Amino acid sequence: MKALVLNGPNINLLGLREPQIYGSATYEDLTTLCERAGAEVGFSEVTCFQSNHEGSLVDRIQEAHGAVDGIVINPAAYTHTSIAILDALKAVGLPAVEVHISDVDAREDFRQVSYAGRACFARVAGEGIEGYRHALELLAERLR
Known part of the structure; x- marks a missing residue:
């Protein structure tokens, strides 16, 4: 199994951006967590991608067709727009x-409106970066 983890605007600033809300972990910490957690739940490959540009995220989603088995997505501000x-x-x-x-x-x-969520089978929120581990677990369960 292969997974794509997509992150939208400002996620690259983890550790700097409002640490009282987003914590002190960095984007590098997040990608390391995703790669390790993915391997633990059976993914042979977890690719992480972050962009501040909507079109780049759309391109990566389109490229995922036939290349990965599932997606974990934090659209960030694009969630609502x-x-x-x-x-x-x-x-x-x-x-x-x-x-x-x-x-x-x-x-x-x-922030109560999620367009992307309408295409997702599950949602994880409020668990800090550990939420990505939970999301990968849910995805792996769905794919089995």
């Missing part, structure tokens, strides 16, 4: 899990 990401996820038809580092349900009202 991007129909393009939703449409790409629906188009490729791969099982996907939405993940958020913070508890988006306890934050601002505008």
Whole structure:
């Protein structure tokens, strides 16, 4: 099994960006966690990708078709705005899990809307970067 872990805007600034909300772990810590956690639950390959650009995320989702078995996605700010990401996820038809580092349900009202989540079979939020481990576990269970 192969998984793609996608991260949207500002996730590259983990450790610097609002540590009271997102914690002190860095993006490098996050990618290391995903690779290790993925191997532990049976993925032969976990590829992590981060972009601040919506089109780059859409391109990676499209490229995932036929190349990976499932997607873990933190669209970050695009969660609440991007129909393009939703449409790409629906188009490729791969099982996907939405993940958020913070508890988006306890934050601002505008964060309550998730377009990408409409194409995902599960959502993990508020578990810090460990939420990615949980998301990979859910994805692996779904693929078995």
